[in-house]
Amino acid sequence: MTPNxxxxxxxMDDFLPRFEDETRFTMDYSEFVFFLPxxxxxxxESPQEISTLKGYENRLMVKTNLSKKQLGFNIxxxxxxxxxxxxxxxxxxxxxxxxxxxxxxxxxxxPMGVLILNLVYKNTDIYPGLKIQLKNNTMGYILAxxxxxxxxxxxxxxxxxxxxxxxxxxxxxxxxxLIGAVVLLFLTDLIKNCLEEFTWRGFFTQHFKNLGTHDLLxxxxxxxxxxxxxxxxxxxxLDKASISAFxxxxxxxxxxxxxxxxxxxxxxxxxxxxxxxxxxxxxxxxTSLNAVTIGLLLNSFVSVSPSAELWISPGGNSIxxxxxxxxxxxxxxxxxxxxxxxxxxxx
Numbered sequence: 001m002t003p004n005x006x007x008x009x010x011x012m013d014d015f016l017p018r019f020e021d022e023t024r025f026t027m028d029y030s031e032f033v034f035f036l037p038x039x040x041x042x043x044x045e046s047p048q049e050i051s052t053l054k055g056y057e058n059r060l061m062v063k064t065n066l067s068k069k070q071l072g073f074n075i076x077x078x079x080x081x082x083x084x085x086x087x088x089x090x091x092x093x094x095x096x097x098x099x100x101x102x103x104x105x106x107x108x109x110x111p112m113g114v115l116i117l118n119l120v121y122k123n124t125d126i127y128p129g130l131k132i133q134l135k136n137n138t139m140g141y142i143l144a145x146x147x148x149x150x151x152x153x154x155x156x157x158x159x160x161x162x163x164x165x166x167x168x169x170x171x172x173x174x175x176x177x178l179i180g181a182v183v184l185l186f187l188t189d190l191i192k193n194c195l196e197e198f199t200w201r202g203f204f205t206q207h208f209k210n211l212g213t214h215d216l217l218x219x220x221x222x223x224x225x226x227x228x229x230x231x232x233x234x235x236x237x238l239d240k241a242s243i244s245a246f247x248x249x250x251x252x253x254x255x256x257x258x259x260x261x262x263x264x265x266x267x268x269x270x271x272x273x274x275x276x277x278x279x280x281x282x283x284x285x286x287t288s289l290n291a292v293t294i295g296l297l298l299n300s301f302v303s304v305s306p307s308a309e310l311w312i313s314p315g316g317n318s319i320x321x322x323x324x325x326x327x328x329x330x331x332x333x334x335x336x337x338x339x340x341x342x343x344x345x346x347x
Contacts, residue, residue: 086232
């Protein structure tokens with residue numbers, strides 16, 4: 001440095017890193033994590049997270065929204081898988097002669113598809129509402145337990161007063177036997193309905209909601225997929241003796257009324273899902289519907305005149321039951337939208 005040269009003008013060449021000598025230039029990237037701004041109200045819980053890459057790794061796990069294209073693709077993919085599940089089960093039944101294997105495939109493929117998509121999109125918000133969300137939703141859970149027992153009771157009373165329904169079996173066997181049969185069916189059917197509702201109300205209702213679909217169309221589209229999933233089951237996998245004990249309707253009418261009941265139930269199940277932010281009330285609704293209707297008819301607690309079954313059967317596949325379910329579903333929809341109830345919980 002010359003006498004006339006200021007110290008701060010001293011050449012900096014000697015202070016620059018020598019990239020050709022890699023041992024002279026190292027950098028601890030963990031120090032830079034401290035300067036990354038928190039995202040989505042994230043809090044780094046410890047100094048170790050600030051001084052290491054752990055904080056940055058945690059940010060990579062923040063769930064992000066799927067694009068509409070991804071949502072639509074997921075819906076289409078799982079809908080096709082669900083509809084194909086029953087037919088694939090029938091093919092296995094024809095090849096192996098094992099109906100139980102066919103039923104297992106029929107039930108397992110849709111939730112397996114949901115699981116696979118969860119693994120593929122593990123950092124996104126496609127997870128169904130598995131939180132119980134009991135706080136502020138007590139009435140929703142009470143409704144889930146009581147709705148179908150009440151609707152079935154109304155149907156039986158109306159049918160009995162009109163002379164179309166006999167309750168001799170209930171009188172002979174007793175109310176205690178009915179309660180025991182319903183509770184047993186509820187417990188044995190619960191796991192199956194968990195798998196169903198995690199797919200229908202957990203996956204499809206959430207995806208249609210995120211896609212911006214109107215809520216009523218959301219329930220309709222989910223219900224249509226649900227119906228098409230059931231058709232091979234009704235046609236080939238459901239035990240014919242059970243159908244005869246449950247209903248005297250011919251196959252075509254049975255499938256038609258069953259489809260209408262599913263569409264009506266999709267409205268109620270979907271609304272309770274949106275109202276509570278959890279899939280569990282829908283699981284309870286689904287299980288109580290099956291337990292009460294099957295328990296009453298298969299155990300001969302009540303019997304319905306064949307001429308009136310289309311109109312007033314407590315089995316659910318009747319016009320009276322379907323109309324009441326639709327009325328309840330619309331009531332829940334107007335209550336939720338007008339009162340600005342809790343939004344869909346995407347966690």
